[in-house]
Amino acid sequence: LLPDDDAVAAAPGRGALVLEAVSYSGSAPPPGFLAGRGVPLRQLFSRRLRWSVAGFAAAVLGLAIASIVTAGGSPLHATYLTLLDLFSINDPATEGPMSRQILQLLAGLIGLLLLPILFAAVLEALGTFRTASSLRRPPRGLSGHVVLLGLGKIGTRVLARLRELDIPVVCVEADPEARGISLARRLRVPTVIGDVTEEGVLEAAKIHRAHALLAVTSADTINLEAALYARSVRPDLRVALRLYDDAFATAVYRTLRAAHPGALTRSRSVSTLAAPAFAGAMMGRQILGALPVERSVLLFAALDVSLQPQLTGRTVAGVFRPGAWRVVALERSSGAESGLEWDLDPQYVLRPQDRVVLAATRQGLAELLARRPLPARP
Structure with a gap:
């Protein structure tokens, strides 16, 4: 973390590590048509039924055109008469011309064909709503x-984050009443209900054709067993494990990396990753956030230069300490220059009235804050 320029230049095969600001809405993607069930319109009716409806509409259009050609009149009136004949609510054309009588008989025949189409549409709609309330395979x-x-x-x-990124997901959960089951049902995500330690559960999730495995249950043994079994099925599978003990996670990471050097393996302790954020919140508003980098954490803090003797009167480049802290932004509070600046001049001299944003390691920030002078008592 926070290497100097010489260390970066001397490191072979490494690129530049930069920070990018990404927007995050923090919510699941908006559901489409029929929001309560999440059923798209194209899945409400089958393709065969849609073609039948299209053929029926074409037949009605043909009858309307034939009525215009034979009997004349406006297109709207011809269409109206065709629909009346179609639904058998028009008077019989016993005294009309022969062409009118033939068109009325054809319209009645097409009206009889409309009944099974409507019945099929109702059955398919009911079936779609019924399957929408169940989990998708x-x-x-x-x-x-x-x-x-x-x-x-x-x-x-x-799961919500993966769907925001439009990444295909298959969920595996042993408890049918788990917290995320309703979200998976609403987002129409394929879900397998079963114990992952049982044979055939991961196969049902198509693990042999998967891109990655994310084992994030609260049981370390289940996550580890699932990862080992998935690696036996596909050795090059990308695996990310959630483990409670960070020391155990480190040992698992090294073991799996040695056993499968060609695959990408990650093991993380959620409590260890969350600990700096909790510690930063306890330290006050000066801690802006914590960024996990592999098994280390990079902290971002906003500090007043007047309270830091190691920063006052020194240039931006001069206060940089490799492996400890680096100034990434500056907030000036004098006149028109007030505001947060990210493109800093390395030779700018920090003044007591300035406020800086630091990227620091936990040890570096602790050392920097420990040397802050105590306020004088009255």
Whole structure:
């Protein structure tokens, strides 16, 4: 973390690590048509039924054109007469011309064909609503997806984030009443209900054609067992594990990386990753956030230069300490220059009235704050 320019230049095969601001709405993607069930309009009726309706509409249009040609009149009036004949609510054309009588008989025949089409539409709509309330099964030809194991607190947020990124997901959950089941049902995400330790559960999630496995249940043994079994099915599978103990997560990461050097393996302790954020919140508003980098954490803090003797009177480049802290932004409070600046001049001298944003390691920030002078007592 926070290397100097010489260390970056001497490191072989490494690029530049930059920070990018990304927007995040913090909510699940908006549902489409029929928001309560999440059923798209194209899935409400089958393709065969849609073609039948299109053929029926073409027949009605043909009858209306034939009526215009034979009997004359406006297109609207001809269409109206055709629909009356179609639904058998028009008077019989016993005294009309022969062409009118033939068109009325054809319209009545097409009206009889309309009944099974309407009946099929009602049955398909009911079937679609019924299946929408149940969990979706993984499709047969699914590939390149992410298998998400666990739909608890962490799994639910991971599922929402993956769907925001439009990444195909297949969920595996042992508890049918888990927190994220309702979200998976609403988003129409394929879900397999079953114990991952049982044979055939990961196969049902198409693990052999998956792109990655995210094991985020609250049980370390289940996550580890699922990862080992998935690696036995596909050795090059990308795996991310949620483990409670960070030391155990480190050992698992090293073991899996040594056993499968060609695959990408990540093991993380949620409590360890969340600890700096909690510690930063306890330290006050000066801690803006915490960014996990592999197994380390980079903290961002806003500090007043007047309270930091190691910053006052020194240039932006001069206060940089490799592996400890670096000034990434500056807030000037004098006249028209007030505001937050990110494109800093390395030779700018920090003044006591300035306020800086630092990127620091936990040890570096602790050392910097420990040397802050105590306010004088009255």
